[in-house]
Amino acid sequence: MPTTNAEPRYGAVAQALHWTIAGLIVVQFVLAKLAERLPLGMHKLILLARHKSFGMTILALAVLRLAWRLANPPPPLPPGMRRAAKTTAAATHTAIYALLFAMPLTGWLMSSAKNYSVSWFGLFTWPNLIGPNEPAFKLLRETHGILSKLLFALVILHVLAALKHHFWDRDDVLRRMLPVRRPRMRS
Numbered sequence: 001m002p003t004t005n006a007e008p009r010y011g012a013v014a015q016a017l018h019w020t021i022a023g024l025i026v027v028q029f030v031l032a033k034l035a036e037r038l039p040l041g042m043h044k045l046i047l048l049a050r051h052k053s054f055g056m057t058i059l060a061l062a063v064l065r066l067a068w069r070l071a072n073p074p075p076p077l078p079p080g081m082r083r084a085a086k087t088t089a090a091a092t093h094t095a096i097y098a099l100l101f102a103m104p105l106t107g108w109l110m111s112s113a114k115n116y117s118v119s120w121f122g123l124f125t126w127p128n129l130i131g132p133n134e135p136a137f138k139l140l141r142e143t144h145g146i147l148s149k150l151l152f153a154l155v156i157l158h159v160l161a162a163l164k165h166h167f168w169d170r171d172d173v174l175r176r177m178l179p180v181r182r183p184r185m186r187s
């Protein structure tokens, strides 16, 4: 499979970044929801530390992914798609990209505002972005929670759209993001 995007499919780098980030987002939701149920203590802090490390990994991968996308424009959508569907797809993708930055940044800022260090799997510590600030912490925690619900809704929409393309429209939109050999070559 070619490394770069080449019509009609995504290349290996774009696919690897897409599926790695998708998997890490699932991990993030699971860790956050498990931590939420626990009382403050060692277990909760360990889960949140992992959540922070994976979150910072997503931020780094989002930077790489955006740079790669700018250098390698995605293959065009099937010509048969209606204009409204293309506009919805573009808006959803833009919003997901924005949240891939906004979620880690609000988390990082939130931890900084509480003066909790953000370590990367115990290997090094990211610098605090702001000083201790309780009102900012509360606002950022609220924002992080609201954005997570928005991201959740958009990811569900994104997955449903991909499944609709595959099973209903029977085009190559999902397959071109998968390491499969033979595209259906339908539009």
Ligand code: HEM
Pocket: 025, 028, 029, 032, 033, 036, 048, 051, 052, 053, 054, 055, 056, 058, 099, 100, 103, 104, 105, 106, 107, 108, 109, 110, 111, 118, 141, 144, 145, 148, 151
């Ligand atoms: C794409 C990356 C991320 C996703 C999808 C994500 C998702 C979530 C979710 C779903 C929650 C539960 C929110 C709620 O229902 O109230 C949460 C909580 C939390 N997140 Fe993240 N997060 C991400 C990145 C980060 C990063 C990078 C940090 C810190 C460096 C962070 C720190 C926290 C903390 C401390 C909480 C618990 C807040 C509390 O005390 O209630 N998150 N996150």
